[in-house]
Amino acid sequence: MQNDTDKIDEETRKLVIERLKSFPSDKNISIGEEGSFTKDEIIGHVQKNDEIGKKMVEVELSYLKALKRGVFFE
Amino acid sequence: MNNFSILVTRPKNDLTTTYLFYWAGLVIEEAKKKGCRILDLREKRANKKEFCGIINKTKPELLFLNGHGNRNLITGHDQEILIQSNVNEDITKDSVVYALSCRVAETLGVKCVKKGARAFIGYKNDFIFLTEQAFITHPLDDQTAALFLEPSNLIVTSLIKGHSAGNSHNRSQQEYKKSIRKLVTSESLQEDKSSLRFLIWDMEAQICLGDQSARM
Numbered sequence: 090m091q092n093d094t095d096k097i098d099e100e101t102r103k104l105v106i107e108r109l110k111s112f113p114s115d116k117n118i119s120i121g122e123e124g125s126f127t128k129d130e131i132i133g134h135v136q137k138n139d140e141i142g143k144k145m146v147e148v149e150l151s152y153l154k155a156l157k158r159g160v161f162f163e
Numbered sequence: 164m165n166n167f168s169i170l171v172t173r174p175k176n177d178l179t180t181t182y183l184f185y186w187a188g189l190v191i192e193e194a195k196k197k198g199c200r201i202l203d204l205r206e207k208r209a210n211k212k213e214f215c216g217i218i219n220k221t222k223p224e225l226l227f228l229n230g231h232g233n234r235n236l237i238t239g240h241d242q243e244i245l246i247q248s249n250v251n252e253d254i255t256k257d258s259v260v261y262a263l264s265c266r267v268a269e270t271l272g273v274k275c276v277k278k279g280a281r282a283f284i285g286y287k288n289d290f291i292f293l294t295e296q297a298f299i300t301h302p303l304d305d306q307t308a309a310l311f312l313e314p315s316n317l318i319v320t321s322l323i324k325g326h327s328a329g330n331s332h333n334r335s336q337q338e339y340k341k342s343i344r345k346l347v348t349s350e351s352l353q354e355d356k357s358s359l360r361f362l363i364w365d366m367e368a369q370i371c372l373g374d375q376s377a378r379m
Contacts, residue, residue, distance in 0.1 A: 123289075
């Protein structure tokens with residue numbers, strides 16, 4: 090069961106990284122006191138699965154859920 | 164003309180607080196035009212001694228707090244703690260608070276309301292925004308950051324105009340939706356659409372606690 094969860098987490102991270110690859114290189118992401126990050130830095134955090142990386146995964150999953158809910162038409 | 168006081172904290176220690184510093188400056192200009200008394204704790208003045216001293220002396224009706232934070236505290240210059248759960252949240256008593264800071268609405272905001280803040284508008288999760296590298300030395304020209312900081316500023320400018328806390332929060336939510344629709348429906352570049360996930364994140368994180376009808 091744990092292996093299945095790990096596999097899903099790994100797949101989710103890969104999905105998020107692929108989506109972040111289309112992020113513009115001339116913009117930074119400011120995340121409170123964590124700092125300001127370029128696309129490559131953020132992708133690095135997701136790969137490392139550290140707190141910032143986990144936050145980005147959370148943002149991305151939240152976005153996908155909002156899309157499913159039809160947030161643009163609310 | 165208004166005759167109430169607004170206390171603004173706006174440290175400027177890093178890129179994030181520098182952006183908040185300049186964008187809060189726009190609200191200050193608007194408030195001055197409306198006749199509000201501004202207590203501007205900028206940069207080094209955003210320290211606990213001045214913050215508490217001025218509040219105890221002048222009892223400002225509105226606190227506009229910009230800075231880093233977490234669920235239990237909000238900071239000022241050099242991340243000095245200004246308000247902390249179970250320490251001094253009662254300093255917000257009788258004020259309406261807008262905190263542009265990560266997560267503070269989750270716990271600190273709830274405790275402020277329990278200790279007598281009339282209303283507390285803030286974010287129950289991290290406030291995330293995008294900046295353009297070309298504009299880091301002149302944040303007010305950064306149209307990407309504007310997508311995030313205009314809906315934020317609208318909370319305070321709405322309060323100044325006499326809207327209630329709940330209505331000011333709703334107006335900000337509508338402004339977020341306007342930013343989102345602009346990106347979705349316009350011919351904006353795919354690159355600009357990268358802001359969408361964070362705009363939705365911030366919009367959903369923003370909450371208004373306490374008396375929704377509280378107004379200046």
